[in-house]
Amino acid sequence: MNGNIDLEARYCAQNYLPLPVVITRAEGVHVWDDAGKKYLDMMSAYSAVSHGHANPRLVRLVIEQVAQLSVVSRAFYTDKLGPFLERACELTGQDMALPMNSGAEAVETAIKAARKWAYTVKGVAHDQAEIIACTGNFHGRTIAIVAMSDEPQYQSGFGPFPAGFRLVEFGNLEALEVAINENTAAFLVEPIQGEGGIIVPPEGYLKAAQALCRKHNVLLIADEIQTGLGRTGKLLACEHEGVQPDGLILGKALGGGILPVSLFLARRDVMQVFTPGDHGSTFGGNPLAAAVGLEALNIIVDDDLVGRSAARGDYLIKALRTIASPLISDIRGRGLFIGIEIEPSLATARSVCEALMARGLLSKETHDTVVRLAPPLIISEAEIDWAVMQIREVLGEIDRLRLAS
Numbered sequence: 001m002n003g004n005i006d007l008e009a010r011y012c013a014q015n016y017l018p019l020p021v022v023i024t025r026a027e028g029v030h031v032w033d034d035a036g037k038k039y040l041d042m043m044s045a046y047s048a049v050s051h052g053h054a055n056p057r058l059v060r061l062v063i064e065q066v067a068q069l070s071v072v073s074r075a076f077y078t079d080k081l082g083p084f085l086e087r088a089c090e091l092t093g094q095d096m097a098l099p100m101n102s103g104a105e106a107v108e109t110a111i112k113a114a115r116k117w118a119y120t121v122k123g124v125a126h127d128q129a130e131i132i133a134c135t136g137n138f139h140g141r142t143i144a145i146v147a148m149s150d151e152p153q154y155q156s157g158f159g160p161f162p163a164g165f166r167l168v169e170f171g172n173l174e175a176l177e178v179a180i181n182e183n184t185a186a187f188l189v190e191p192i193q194g195e196g197g198i199i200v201p202p203e204g205y206l207k208a209a210q211a212l213c214r215k216h217n218v219l220l221i222a223d224e225i226q227t228g229l230g231r232t233g234k235l236l237a238c239e240h241e242g243v244q245p246d247g248l249i250l251g252k253a254l255g256g257g258i259l260p261v262s263l264f265l266a267r268r269d270v271m272q273v274f275t276p277g278d279h280g281s282t283f284g285g286n287p288l289a290a291a292v293g294l295e296a297l298n299i300i301v302d303d304d305l306v307g308r309s310a311a312r313g314d315y316l317i318k319a320l321r322t323i324a325s326p327l328i329s330d331i332r333g334r335g336l337f338i339g340i341e342i343e344p345s346l347a348t349a350r351s352v353c354e355a356l357m358a359r360g361l362l363s364k365e366t367h368d369t370v371v372r373l374a375p376p377l378i379i380s381e382a383e384i385d386w387a388v389m390q391i392r393e394v395l396g397e398i399d400r401l402r403l404a405s
């Protein structure tokens, strides 16, 4: 029995199924539970904690900024928003940005931008604009976003849904070309699907998708909320294929593991569809969040978190591939964004995560069969060695138990 677990069970909506651990403190790549037990965090809040917990530069900045200025709304200018957006545009090669808080809000912003661009620039007929998304996508949880999902549970019981979305198979270019028509505003895609199970599309897919979008005057919008900001070993996962999207969505790690900070970034002609009153958010772009976002970006550059993700990700995936276990049916990913596919007839990913937790390694399953490994980008090789040893031993144990029963 644990008082905090009981309280959440009684008072919190049961929309998650957390592992039974109560975390009370965190620093760097580690977290501690209420009994003082230490864990290596290989989950990093779905990639929101790429900078490590309680990053000292961010902690210092937050304490200073919170005492100076936190929230005034965008009814006024501040000394923090402009510099943050300038840096974000400079690093991503985009022209302009619109600040939001959660990832889902930034995706909604992208959808609104794409639709209004379709009507006012491309010339699509009134209310006919279509957005193409991919099977297996995850873009968040609002009604419009789950309208794009093909995960039955995300939609079941929540209809009716807005129209104007089409799905094509992720990785299938012919399906994309067939789906594009004169009403298509945008193709919205995750360069690597995260919640879908760390799914890397075929080589050249994004590049060819970009060419198709150009040919048909369709916006290519990359949802890099999870893959962006170094997670896959490049600043943006689109860079693996030399693709510059027309619209880009960032979130998660943009808040430095401290605050929700998200952005929709785009070319000038796309962003200029917004006029005063079209769209907004009370907290979006607040000076505290903007200061955190700017520092989060600067730390990624100063500490070479992108290079570290590439090198340590390579190191981790090679070490994982030395594990000989019938429970592993696939290991895939890029940078420190790795999924271990568990053979479903032999074990569940959840049972692997629970056994890892008992040994002090936190991870989370996605889609029943995939163990996700996405540690803070500051993880060291020694910490990776320790993690791989735990994974090797847990898989060995589960296999022995299975054979014995």
Ligand SMILES: *Cc1c(COP(=O)(O)O)cnc(C)c1O
Pocket (backbone or CB within 6 Å): 046, 101, 102, 103, 104, 105, 107, 138, 139, 140, 141, 190, 194, 195, 223, 224, 225, 226, 227, 251, 252
């Ligand atoms: C997490 C995520 C979102 C949603 O972000 P929230 O901050 O949870 O709203 C959207 N797209 C992708 C690719 C994500 O991984």
